[in-house]
Amino acid sequence: MKRQTVEVKLRERILSGTLAPGDRLPEVQLAEELGTTRFAVRTALQALEARKLVERIPNAGVVVSRPDYDRLQEIYDVLELLEGLAARLAAQKSAPSDWAALQALFADGGPLEEAAENGDIDAFLAGIDQYRDTVIRLADQDFLTEMLTGVRDQSHLLRRRILMTPGRMQESLAEHRQVIDALVCGDAEVAEQLKRHNMQTARTRLSRYREFLL
Known part of the structure; x- marks a missing residue:
């Protein structure tokens, strides 16, 4: 091998x-x-x-590797800025039809709602990864793509831990639905603000459940 x-x-x-x-x-x-x-x-x-x-x-x-709290906070500092920027650029450069697959994935009664109800973290995390991949692709900015790819594994592990906290999948689902609505409308400023808010609420859970997560 x-x-x-x-x-x-x-x-x-x-x-x-x-x-x-x-x-x-x-x-x-x-x-x-x-x-x-x-x-x-x-x-x-x-x-x-x-x-x-x-x-x-x-x-x-x-x-x-064991997660280090200070390092995780640093990762969130970077991710909030980069993912917010990615949402802004994607909203500016995309057409409403580009978001059809994500709309179906995150819709009421859709696959991610079912995953959240069943506590299926793997399925839910795969959906979040699909959102990220779509936004990065449509943002169409090479340097931004390189930076987000560079922290992909660490951010994946971080998301998995946060999604294990009570009610986070439902909270994340609602937040991503709002982001996707803004992306469909092409509202770059709102899309960026909502995505940054999504990262901020995740950071709050990291602090609240620090002992459990680390």
Whole structure:
């Protein structure tokens, strides 16, 4: 198995929560489990370390990174600005028909409402990722895309933790519906403000449920 494949498999396990913060990642065991070499595992772990998904602990080896509260706050500082800007640009550059798929996804009785009712975090998070991918694509700004892609994994993990708090999926669903309405109308200023508000309410939950999330 190639290093890239090993990296993808381990990354998926971390992002899905199958591998939890603090879990050890021993090279020999992983190589045997994945049917590959220790070198492939080692280089994959180095790549994941560069993504801040794993860290090396003295006398413990490589473990899944534990979230640091101050760093999470810094990530939110950046995400609020960048995702707000992405919403503004997407509203300016898009046509109403560009948002049809998201309107259906976030609609009353739609897939994400069902996911929220059933507590299906994976399905809901996939919907949020679809929103982000659509907005980034329609914003059509290369540098902004590079910056948001650079923090994608960390923001994915952060969203997963926040969505685990009571009522957050329903709250997020309502907030994204408002953002999408503004995007459909092409109201760039309102779309940016609403998306920033969405990030601010998530940050509030991070503070309120700090002990649970970290």
